[in-house]
Amino acid sequence: MKCNVGGIDRTGRIVLGIVLLIVGLAAPIELIWRIVALVVAGIALLTATVRFCPANAILGINTCEGEEKK
Numbered sequence: 716m717k718c719n720v721g722g723i724d725r726t727g728r729i730v731l732g733i734v735l736l737i738v739g740l741a742a743p744i745e746l747i748w749r750i751v752a753l754v755v756a757g758i759a760l761l762t763a764t765v766r767f768c769p770a771n772a773i774l775g776i777n778t779c780e781g782e783e784k785k
Contacts, residue, residue, distance in 0.1 A: 716767040721779035725763045732760035 720728065738744070739752035762768040771777065 716765070717772075717777075718766045718779040719771045719777045720762055720766045720768050724778040725766065728759040728763035732756045732763065735759065 733756075735752045735756035739749045739756060742749070742752075744752075766779070768776075
């Protein structure tokens with residue numbers, strides 16, 4: 716898999732993932748919204764960790780810089 720998540724995009728996914736993880740675990744919301752928050756948090760954190768996003772690949776978006784575009 717080629718890197719297509721980098722820099723600010725990666726940082727944003729990590730921050731979003733952590734915030735949604737906290738919301739999904741601690742916020743007094745309905746169960747369905749907890750599940751949605753946890754699933755989106757997991758996807759955001761996973762794509763930030765592996766630096767590859769299938770949606771970015773389909774849309775032709777690549778935010779990696781320099782040599783990271785292997």
